[in-house]
Amino acid sequence: MTKNSPKKLALIASKGTLDWAYPPFILASTAAALDYEVQIFFTFYGLTLLKKDLSEMKVSPLGNPAMPMPVPMPNLVQMIPGMESMATMMMKQKIASKGVASIEDLRSACIESGVKLIACQMTVDLFDFKKTDFIDEIEFGGAATFFEFAGESDVNLFI
Amino acid sequence: MEFDKECDARNLNCPLPILRCKKSLGEVEAGQTLKIIATDPGSVKDFQAFCKQTGHELLQLDQVDSEFTFYIKKRADA
Numbered sequence: 001m002t003k004n005s006p007k008k009l010a011l012i013a014s015k016g017t018l019d020w021a022y023p024p025f026i027l028a029s030t031a032a033a034l035d036y037e038v039q040i041f042f043t044f045y046g047l048t049l050l051k052k053d054l055s056e057m058k059v060s061p062l063g064n065p066a067m068p069m070p071v072p073m074p075n076l077v078q079m080i081p082g083m084e085s086m087a088t089m090m091m092k093q094k095i096a097s098k099g100v101a102s103i104e105d106l107r108s109a110c111i112e113s114g115v116k117l118i119a120c121q122m123t124v125d126l127f128d129f130k131k132t133d134f135i136d137e138i139e140f141g142g143a144a145t146f147f148e149f150a151g152e153s154d155v156n157l158f159i
Numbered sequence: 160m161e162f163d164k165e166c167d168a169r170n171l172n173c174p175l176p177i178l179r180c181k182k183s184l185g186e187v188e189a190g191q192t193l194k195i196i197a198t199d200p201g202s203v204k205d206f207q208a209f210c211k212q213t214g215h216e217l218l219q220l221d222q223v224d225s226e227f228t229f230y231i232k233k234r235a236d237a
Binding site for chain 2: 026029030033034035098099100101106109113
């Protein structure tokens with residue numbers, strides 16, 4: 001509880017599936033509520049989390065044996081077209097029924113509480129993403145930008 | 160117990176009760192008391208941790224069935 005210099009949290013968000021979108025936004029919004037100064041650096045597939053349209057974000061049971069399924073499902077079945085969308089739909093229903101926040105809501109909470117969102121410029125170029133694909137409340141930067149903040153941070157996590 | 164503002168965080172899961180609480184604390188004056196109602200069993204430990212780290216005072220915690228009520232006094236210098 002240092003009044004003058006708040007604690008700092010630096011996160012790297014590198015994954016772009018619906019399940020892995022949660023940890024960075026949960027930790028960042030909570031840390032901000034605890035008066036941390038927070039930055040998230042979004043790189044590679046993590047850039048998906050900064051898109052205006054999050055509706056295409058999916059979760060896949062394929063290659064994810066720990067994902068609870070209503071019935072046991074061999075990988076061969078999970079490969080059938082439409083299975084990923086179905087798993088995503090089921091996950092979203094579960095999220096809503098358990099009072100878990102949507103990614104949109106958590107991201108808004110982060111923005112409202114001043115969490116700084118930085119998109120990796122190199123990956124934006126690599127994947128030919130357009131700046132207009134992303135929400136307005138972000139900055140673009142590189143590894144050195146991340147370390148400027150991370151080097152002074154109390155907690156650094158790679159997700 | 161007397162309070163100055165009430166925050167309903169029922170049927171919300173981690174980290175929403177804490178986020179709602181933080182927002183509501185921003186809407187009361189220093190020294191005033193916020194009442195929060197939550198149903199997430201994890202919120203008990205979370206609110207204790209929240210108060211410990213932010214310096215707001217957890218005055219009272221009640222449990223009735225699966226509902227938890229927290230009374231949090233906003234830090235004097237906040």
